[in-house]
Amino acid sequence: MLNLKAIHHIAIIASDYFKSRDFYCEILGMTLLNESYRAERQSWKADLALAGHYVIELFSFPDAPPRISYPEACGLRHLAFSVEDLDEAITLLSQHQIQCEPIRIDPLTGKAFTFFNDPDGLPLELYQEGLGCGG
Structure with missing residues (x-):
């Protein structure tokens, strides 16, 4: 059995990186710990914290495919x-x-x-x- 200690982070790919960053920071109240643009991948990446704990990796990727995302769909529910x-x-x-x-x-x-x-x-x-x- 693995000796898991905690969930380290949750990764989210956004279709509009800046809109999602503002949503998670300005509306939900998360803290932007780090933000970088990775030119070779044409991708933004942000590390977001909740109550001082790093919890979300927010990404953008060009042409990311849409995903079915209703709470009762198979896969990560919510x-x-x-x-x-x-x-x-x-x-x-x-x-x-x-x-x-x-x-x-x-x-x-x-x-x-x-x-x-x-x-x-x-x-x-x-x-x-x-x-x-x-x-």
Whole structure:
């Protein structure tokens, strides 16, 4: 058995690098740790942190093929972020014209959650860690 210690990072390829970088940094509040342009690959790469921890590698590649990206498609289902106040997070996203699905309640934990999409349609989840159930 492998002795895994943590998830090191999640890699995301964006169709519009700058739009996605701004989405993850300006709207979701991640910190840009490093950014570079790799001329030989015509590719931007950013390292993004959440709460001081490196979590996302954001790339651009010319002519990257589209991917089916609905939460119930085979493969990586979605990326989930925990929040203290789901209602507050949904309000903030709506101020940026980002629509969330109706709030659902996890039947196993009783916690509230919702889905929304990044600029390329990647399904993202907000999962309420605080008390209450949103809505």
